[in-house]
Amino acid sequence: MARRLARGSRLVIATHNNGKLREIAELLAPHGIDCVSAGELGLPEPEETADDFLGNARIKATAATRAAGLPALADDSGFSLAALGGAPGVLSARWAGPGKDFTLAMQRVQTELGDTTDRRAWFTAALCLAWPDGETATFLGRVEGAAVWPPRGERGFGYDPMFVPIGGHQTYGEIEPAAKHASSHRARAFAQLVKACF
Template sequence: MDEGQGVDHRLARGTRLVLASHNAGKLAEFSALLAGYGITVLSAGDLALPEPEETADSFTGNAVLKAVAAATAAGLPALADDSGFCVAALDGAPGIYSARWAGPSKDFPAAMARIHTQMGDAADRSAWFISVLCLAWPDGTVQTFEGRIDGRFSWPPHGTNGHGYDPVFAPEGGGRTFADMTDAEKNAISHRGRAFDLFRAACLPLD
């Protein structure tokens, strides 16, 4: 992680921040998380930025790739998230390929059904979400933050909130899935919320 030389890498109020994603669900989630900090969030889609190919072999590598591409193209600080759903019985799959399992049409019900089918009657139902946030600056600095939450694969899917694999993930200590929770409940404990807490402490305005 290059911290840069003589540059303040904490975002200031009034900053325009690019969210390096075309995912409407992520944009809504991050807009809610950043509310109150005086930061204007623009998505890569708003700026018609291309989506870079995610060629790295880790969540951190893909988050850096996306954030740097957006910061370079827009000339603004950019925040990227690379996250995925990992299932113990599938050796951590779909993992970094979570979005690709849903295909170009983002068919997450089909992806969840695929996990269920491939798990079969496996006794180990444990699963986890990982999120890595990367804040990239036009000067080349990158800062990364990782969050994780453990739980279990819950079948059949239930709940109407959230997005992606939320309907089949029940965090430890309860029976509700992420999709059963309000945004505030989910953000308080989620992998992305935990990564965001680290990002907030290091990068968001102090006043």
């Protein structure tokens, strides 16, 4: 059984991505957790050298918990396309370049897809909750859908404007944040985290 966080606990969110931080903080808000980001604490971003989402989430969470001496939660997530063999996948952020330009990243996806009619796509989110003594707990969520072009909507972040979940008509860039939080890859991983650790 995973260790639990009590209401009022302080938790480091191991990210420097403001969009991801906002989404995670909103998901944690009902649980009374006092969140502080790795960026606010001036913690460095560790190199993500794992070949899967869970490995990279573990790298980020353990680096943050060691540096801050507090429990830390890290997310590693990405956008994958069947026609590209799962790419960009764990390299999703790198496709955006050093300036984290996701307009550029979405254009690259479209260019690499070319004329293919296979638009199957999915988002994956891996969460790792790490403790200063080395204990970790990991959770994985995934949502299926399709890639669209051109991108639509100003909400969300990353590849959200080019992804429509199965059964939906709007992209993650168009839907209300509350609707995304109810069904996204990150929400699915969070549901497992909450059940195990809150």
